[in-house]
Amino acid sequence: MLESFNKQQIIETIEMIKIHHLDIRTTTLSLSLRDCCSCDTKKTATKIYDKITKTAKNFVQLANEIENEYSIPIVNKRIALTPISLVVESCNDPDYVYIASIIDKAANEIGVDFIGGYSALVDKGFTKGDLAFFDSIPEALSTTKKLCSSVNLGTSKTGVNMDAVLKTASIIKKTALLTKEQDSIGAAKFVCFCNAVTDNPFMAGAFCGINEAECTLNIGVSGPGVVASAIQNLSKTADFGEVSNLIKKMAFKITTTGELIGRRLAGKMNIPFGIIDLSLAPTPLQGDSVAEIFKAMGLEQAGAPGTTMALAMLNDAVKKGGIMASSYVGGLSGAFIPVSEDAGMIEAAKLGSLTIDKLEAMTSVCSVGLDMIAIPGDTPDSTIAGIIADEMAIGMINKKTTAVRIIPVIGKKVGESAEFGGLLGSAPIMKVNSFSNEIFVNRGGRIPAPLHSLNN
Amino acid sequence: MKEDKVIITVSGEDKVGIVAKVAQKLALNKVNIEDIKQTIMQDNFVMIMLCDIKNLTVSFKEFKEDIKKLEQELSMEIWVQKKEIFDRMHTI
Numbered sequence: 001m002l003e004s005f006n007k008q009q010i011i012e013t014i015e016m017i018k019i020h021h022l023d024i025r026t027t028t029l030s031l032s033l034r035d036c037c038s039c040d041t042k043k044t045a046t047k048i049y050d051k052i053t054k055t056a057k058n059f060v061q062l063a064n065e066i067e068n069e070y071s072i073p074i075v076n077k078r079i080a081l082t083p084i085s086l087v088v089e090s091c092n093d094p095d096y097v098y099i100a101s102i103i104d105k106a107a108n109e110i111g112v113d114f115i116g117g118y119s120a121l122v123d124k125g126f127t128k129g130d131l132a133f134f135d136s137i138p139e140a141l142s143t144t145k146k147l148c149s150s151v152n153l154g155t156s157k158t159g160v161n162m163d164a165v166l167k168t169a170s171i172i173k174k175t176a177l178l179t180k181e182q183d184s185i186g187a188a189k190f191v192c193f194c195n196a197v198t199d200n201p202f203m204a205g206a207f208c209g210i211n212e213a214e215c216t217l218n219i220g221v222s223g224p225g226v227v228a229s230a231i232q233n234l235s236k237t238a239d240f241g242e243v244s245n246l247i248k249k250m251a252f253k254i255t256t257t258g259e260l261i262g263r264r265l266a267g268k269m270n271i272p273f274g275i276i277d278l279s280l281a282p283t284p285l286q287g288d289s290v291a292e293i294f295k296a297m298g299l300e301q302a303g304a305p306g307t308t309m310a311l312a313m314l315n316d317a318v319k320k321g322g323i324m325a326s327s328y329v330g331g332l333s334g335a336f337i338p339v340s341e342d343a344g345m346i347e348a349a350k351l352g353s354l355t356i357d358k359l360e361a362m363t364s365v366c367s368v369g370l371d372m373i374a375i376p377g378d379t380p381d382s383t384i385a386g387i388i389a390d391e392m393a394i395g396m397i398n399k400k401t402t403a404v405r406i407i408p409v410i411g412k413k414v415g416e417s418a419e420f421g422g423l424l425g426s427a428p429i430m431k432v433n434s435f436s437n438e439i440f441v442n443r444g445g446r447i448p449a450p451l452h453s454l455n456n
Numbered sequence: 457m458k459e460d461k462v463i464i465t466v467s468g469e470d471k472v473g474i475v476a477k478v479a480q481k482l483a484l485n486k487v488n489i490e491d492i493k494q495t496i497m498q499d500n501f502v503m504i505m506l507c508d509i510k511n512l513t514v515s516f517k518e519f520k521e522d523i524k525k526l527e528q529e530l531s532m533e534i535w536v537q538k539k540e541i542f543d544r545m546h547t548i
Contacts, residue, residue, distance in 0.1 A: 005506050005539070007493050009546040010463055014535055068517055071537045253545045260544045
């Protein structure tokens with residue numbers, strides 16, 4: 001091993017952390033609850049509480065130790081559980097909301113930031129348990145603080161469950177209503193997917209898939225500021241080959257740091273390292289923004305013509321650079337474009353450069369979907385269902401994960417803003433298309449599985 | 457052992473006694489200095505030290521808290537990081 005060091009490299013690393021907000025966005029403990037099933041809600045709740053508090057007892061403390069040793073912030077510590085719809089279904093007296101409260105209590109006890117897995121997988125249809133579980137989501141989200149919920153509504157193999165799409169729209173609206181005093185924040189803790197992944201470390205959609213191991217540690221990194229500043233330092237006439245190469249190099253540095261932190265933390269906890277999510281996750285902080293990368297590439301604002309191409313190239317280069325840095329890449333892997341969590345996206349939305357339609361187009365080339373978008377509180381359920389259906393279509397046909405995390409902010413209209421605070425940021429209320437789709441979304445049933453040949 | 461190596465980066469306005477005070481603090485904690493490089497960047501004094509902490513007499517956390525006090529005393533910024541993070545980030 002080389003016993004010396006390179007001055008420039010050390011200064012570069014410190015600048016990446018200090019000035020450009022390089023951080024580990026999340027260390028997410030994926031924990032199976034498959035052994036917590038029983039016939040009785042109280043008994044199941046006790047098993048769940050005990051398992052979480054026992055397994056994750058030192059999680060936060062050990063993460064803080066690692067953060068201190070390497071002087072790199074670990075912004076969030078989270079837990080992802082087996083979808084609760086599966087765990088509680090065998091109870092004779094299923095009380096999902098009670099289970100939600102116990103999970104939230106366990107999360108508070110161990111001091112994590114979020115706990116995910118209040119989830120159901122209904123891409124092909126509902127079981128009796130799934131139906132009861134769906135109905136519980138608004139109350140569960142409005143009576144807890146750290147709990148996150150997600151549902152999978154479709155896959156490329158099975159098609160899209162349109163009954164579930166309509167139900168999901170109504171859940172989002174009900175959750176928003178129940179949390180209207182806080183700008184409908186409950187809906188920000190809920191996401192619906194097409195092609196949900198089982199090892200995603202990011203919220204609100206993290207859950208421990210039924211194919212996952214007992215307990216693993218997954219990592220999500222963040223570093224849009226690092227990429228933006230590197231491109232800013234590049235000549236304005238540098239061609240796309242050069243830009244792409246630079247992004248790959250930065251993505252390598254970001255990912256390899258995440259992998260190191262993940263492996264060290266997993267080692268301390270004596271559990272296997274799962275995956276690293278090759279992600280560029282922004283925060284509302286100035287400079288920690290994916291939209292800034294578009295500006296650095298030469299677009300006046302996110303949303304300007306060329307944005308979809310810029311994002312496609314960015315996303316691809318991040319994957320190419322990141323894949324070299326880790327053996328186990330997974331999760332959602334790509335650039336995130338949550339509106340409220342990105343100062344540059346907020347600005348672009350306020351200026352009218354970024355619309356829901358443009359965001360939808362962007363989601364066809366990046367990870368993950370329509371994310372943290374605030375819309376008027378009086379938007380009908382059917383319109384929300386239509387927005388979800390369109391996003392599911394992109395995922396289903398393009399064999400990728402897509403998602404919708406949309407917040408109908410009760411009592412607010414286009415031109416106003418919703419304030420969520422912390423990592424969730426603030427969001428300008430965006431205009432939605434108001435033409436009716438009532439008959440379409442009420443047809444119900446399942447969109448048949450798509451053909452994966454004769455591509456065009 | 458790789459994990460025993462740390463990089464200490466001291467930066468801020470140049471003044472008399474920076475090296476002496478940092479070295480004294482490290483000696484008190486039984487931290488061995490293996491290499492030092494200094495430079496001036498944008499009118500700032502920057503000193504980077506490669507150190508071995510295998511004989512550290514306190515926990516890593518306490519050591520960093522001690523360095524934090526020195527940081528305030530000197531009005532300089534001091535980073536203490538395990539060397540591994542630099543090795544990983546800059547080597548394929």
